[in-house]
Amino acid sequence: MKTLKIADGIHMLTMNVEDILFEGIWEIANGVTLNSYIVQGEKTAIIDGVIGWDGIPETLYSTLEKIGVKPDDIDYLIVNHMEPDHSGWISNFRKIKDDFTIICTDKAAKMVSSFYGEDRIRIVKEGDTLDLGKGKLLSFHPVPNVHWPDTMYTCERDTKTLFSCDMFGAFGRMTDHYFDDELTAEEMDFFEFEGIRYYSNVMTTFTPSIRKAIEKAKELEINIIAPGHGPVYRKNPQKIMDDYSRFSLYAEGAGKNEITILWGSMYGMTAKAVDFVESILKREGVRYNRLEMPLESDSEMVATVFKSAGVIIGAPTYEYKLFPPVAAALNELGRKKITGKLAFRFGSYGWSGGAERELNEIIERNKMNWDFIESVEFEGAPVEEDLIKIEARVLELIKRMREKVVE
Ligand SMILES: Cc1cc2nc3c(=O)[nH]c(=O)nc-3n(C[C@H](O)[C@H](O)[C@H](O)COP(=O)(O)O)c2cc1C
Ligand SMILES: [Fe+2]
Ligand SMILES: [Fe+2]
Incomplete structure (x- = not known):
């Protein structure tokens, strides 16, 4: 002491x-x-x-x-x-x-x-x-x-x-x-x-x-x-x-001029799109953090998403729901009442999907009021058409997050 x-x-x-x-x-x-x-x-x-x-x-x-x-x-x-x-x-x-x-x-x-x-x-x-x-x-x-x-x-x-x-x-x-x-x-x-x-x-x-x-x-x-x-x-x-x-x-949706990619992937299908998104952010000169769940601690995850003006979620379907470590992270953000973030999600599924439904449930249940750009879901690996959609939506997020920036 x-x-x-x-x-x-x-x-x-x-x-x-x-x-x-x-x-x-x-x-x-x-x-x-x-x-x-x-x-x-x-x-x-x-x-x-x-x-x-x-x-x-x-x-x-x-x-x-x-x-x-x-x-x-x-x-x-x-x-x-x-x-x-x-x-x-x-x-x-x-x-x-x-x-x-x-x-x-x-x-x-x-x-x-x-x-x-x-x-x-x-x-x-x-x-x-x-x-x-x-x-x-x-x-x-x-x-x-x-x-x-x-x-x-x-x-x-x-x-x-x-x-x-x-x-x-x-x-x-x-x-x-x-x-x-x-x-x-x-x-x-x-x-x-x-x-x-x-x-x-x-x-x-x-x-x-x-x-x-x-x-x-x-x-x-x-x-x-x-x-x-x-x-x-x-x-x-x-x-x-x-x-x-x-x-x-x-706490209410503003953030620094940076994006956090909150993601998880079992066999690398969603990860392909995460790498693609990262290349766009690099090309556009946008500051970003890449957090793979469940490898990051909750302390780091909450703090990093909290300070970001834009959030990109990459997560596949798992047992008819959202990939659990990403679902758990979003639930934690909801419990903390971190509201109003501008966000975009994409992810892979095998046959039925279901991740998107649980994502919506989490956002609703916790009254998070996040502003989502339309999600992109793809079957198996992302093809050219999926990547074109993802790129357009990431660019939209970069543009719209400007009004959220407070540094
Ligand atoms: C344990 C497990 C559960 C799954 N559950 C579903 C499911 O309920 N519905 C579905 O459409 N796909 C399901 N899938 C398929 C995955 O969503 C699919 O393999 C996807 O490409 C995984 O993406 P990733 O490699 O990024 O993890 C499941 C896969 C695993 C391994
Ligand atoms: Fe204290
Ligand atoms: Fe205290």
């Missing part, structure tokens, strides 16, 4: 977590950070504490020692969000200290008690404050359904630091650089994609609430954004707010 100073009396404690399935699902290729914050006035508060998460008191002591805090000095645990990636440490802390108060929303209070049996809780509402002394004043601002219904922002008024928890977070490990002004151009790109991965994997289902939370952050006039995952924004907090606004548009 690393400790970093954000301002006098405000420190970040951060650690990288790798080799886990985030939420028990997401294979996060580049890991994730868990960030906690300590605010010291006369009283000391820890926000979204994860130090000592391993239950070993030495971890806790040695980390806090680096910033001159003894565990006994901690008076308040501020739980912005009850999800155990931020709160899982409470029971361990209780073993070594007895007299602290948990501060959280009413919805979180119910969970703090049912998950950890805690009852020493102060419930806060919009605009409530906690004066820690020495000029450190915290205010609390619920942002319900930013991930869970219990979530809130904590804001330190003197430095105008927003502790935003999952909001404005990103996946991706941090090694040398922790603040936006330290990131190289390459690292900026890395965290932009890891932000998209985080938003699309974890947050996108809650897009309407996220929009409200962005508005609330604007009203608070913030100088520093300090999230629960990923870098701290102190030079340009507006950047991550703008990024999150843009990601919220990707």
